[in-house]
Amino acid sequence: MEKEINFESWDFKNSNTKEYTHCVNTYPAMMIPPVARRLINLYGKDAKNLIDPFMGSGTSLVEASIVSNIKEVYGFDLNPLAILISRVKTTPLDISKLESNLSIILSNKEQGNIPDFKNIEFWFKPNVIKKLAIIKTAINKIEDENIKNFFLATFSETVRTVSNTRNGEFKLYRMSKESLEKHNPDVMKEFEKLSLKNINGMKEYLSKRIPTKINILNTSSMNELPIKPFSVDLLITSPPYGDSRTTVAYGQFSRLALQWLEYEDVASLDNRLLGGKASKKLEVKINSPILKKVIKKIAEKDEKRAREVLSFYEDFDNCVIQLNKVMAKNSFICFVVGNRTVKGINIPTDKIMTEMFQARGNYKYITTYYRNIPNKRMPRLNCPSNKAGEKSTTMCNEFIFILQKN
Ligand SMILES: C[S@@+](CC[C@H](N)C(=O)[O-])C[C@H]1O[C@@H](n2cnc3c(N)ncnc32)[C@H](O)[C@@H]1O
Numbered sequence: 001m002e003k004e005i006n007f008e009s010w011d012f013k014n015s016n017t018k019e020y021t022h023c024v025n026t027y028p029a030m031m032i033p034p035v036a037r038r039l040i041n042l043y044g045k046d047a048k049n050l051i052d053p054f055m056g057s058g059t060s061l062v063e064a065s066i067v068s069n070i071k072e073v074y075g076f077d078l079n080p081l082a083i084l085i086s087r088v089k090t091t092p093l094d095i096s097k098l099e100s101n102l103s104i105i106l107s108n109k110e111q112g113n114i115p116d117f118k119n120i121e122f123w124f125k126p127n128v129i130k131k132l133a134i135i136k137t138a139i140n141k142i143e144d145e146n147i148k149n150f151f152l153a154t155f156s157e158t159v160r161t162v163s164n165t166r167n168g169e170f171k172l173y174r175m176s177k178e179s180l181e182k183h184n185p186d187v188m189k190e191f192e193k194l195s196l197k198n199i200n201g202m203k204e205y206l207s208k209r210i211p212t213k214i215n216i217l218n219t220s221s222m223n224e225l226p227i228k229p230f231s232v233d234l235l236i237t238s239p240p241y242g243d244s245r246t247t248v249a250y251g252q253f254s255r256l257a258l259q260w261l262e263y264e265d266v267a268s269l270d271n272r273l274l275g276g277k278a279s280k281k282l283e284v285k286i287n288s289p290i291l292k293k294v295i296k297k298i299a300e301k302d303e304k305r306a307r308e309v310l311s312f313y314e315d316f317d318n319c320v321i322q323l324n325k326v327m328a329k330n331s332f333i334c335f336v337v338g339n340r341t342v343k344g345i346n347i348p349t350d351k352i353m354t355e356m357f358q359a360r361g362n363y364k365y366i367t368t369y370y371r372n373i374p375n376k377r378m379p380r381l382n383c384p385s386n387k388a389g390e391k392s393t394t395m396c397n398e399f400i401f402i403l404q405k406n
Pocket residue numbers: 027028029030031032053054055056057058059060076077078079082219220221222237238239240250272273274
């Protein structure tokens with residue numbers, strides 16, 4: 001399995017990644033739209049439908065809904081914030097209704113309830129809490145569910161930008177004392193600015209959108225998928241790279257917004273995502289020779305870390321089983337993945353996942369594209385063992401591997 005020398009760059013260094021509704025909300029480890037767009041052009045010419053089993057903020061779904069032949073899309077994610085953002089980004093909305101509702105929200109004075117969650121005062125200044133509660137009260141009065149969701153998504157982004165967190169991070173870190181002293185956000189202005197930006201994105205999206213049936217579900221891709229067997233023509237996704245604790249913490253990133261939106265079981269979200277619970281036994285039952293070698297090498301250095309890495313692939317294997325059931329004959333599978341390093345050992349996730357699909361079904365390896373990540377919002381360094389002095393560079397590049405089902 002050779003990496004293709006591809007002379008057409010997949011870096012998309014100076015591309016606009018915020019067109020259409022792609023501007024709605026920031027999300028960790030987003031796929032950039034031009035990647036999804038090119039994959040759809042290359043492998044989705046005859047596709048009538050598309051699935052993204054780790055949809056996140058719905059980049060591939062938005063792109064699919066502006067392509068004429070794709071009539072139906074399926075997106076799955078366990079993070080309720082990902083569901084909210086993806087629904088908002090793919091639901092066409094009346095601009096004049098958005099504008100009139102924004103005016104109503106901004107003129108509200110009624111305080112309403114402040115959600116009751118631990119450490120709210122640690123993460124938000126008193127005046128910020130007051131203003132957020134006023135906005136949320138007004139949004140909750142909106143009757144049209146889709147319009148309400150649009151403003152809840154904008155609200156959730158506002159929660160993040162006006163909080164006391166360091167905004168450049170995925171994990172929850174409080175600002176330094178000095179920054180906190182200077183931190184006096186104008187919550188209303190921030191919400192208005194983000195709303196106007198999102199309304200503008202919706203306008204652009206409406207001018208391009210093709211009628212598409214959107215199916216978005218808050219469920220794990222490890223479970224049986226509610227899709228007709230052998231019916232999906234194209235899969236485009238970027239899965240997690242490993243468990244949330246040592247790679248990207250989707251749950252932590254979303255926690256404050258979800259607490260403001262009063263979702264339950266928010267704190268346990270990261271444990272429910274792929275690799276959230278370490279395997280009890282270090283026995284690799286998955287039919288991937290590369291994975292077996294990697295786990296053995298990591299276990300020689302650290303048995304517990306090896307079990308943690310293994311659990312991610314065990315969970316992923318459950319997804320492969322489900323996806324194999326729904327992918328149609330001749331369908332294409334496009335995965336955008338990063339290869340991380342644990343205990344100094346490089347894990348070639350692209351090759352491992354290829355072997356895993358091939359062990360579960362009849363898949364032809366097509367190619368792998370390589371891309372640098374010029375400005376993806378990713379930590380440059382990670383600390384795989386969570387111990388000082390064990391930092392190693394994390395993904396500054398990605399592999400896009402393509403398989404075709406026979
Ligand atoms: C790399 S992100 C996807 C980013 C997305 N491509 C975008 O453009 O925003 C991976 C996603 O996988 C989700 N995820 C993790 N475990 C999952 C599971 N078992 N089932 C469904 N989604 C899961 C995470 O919540 C996260 O949103």
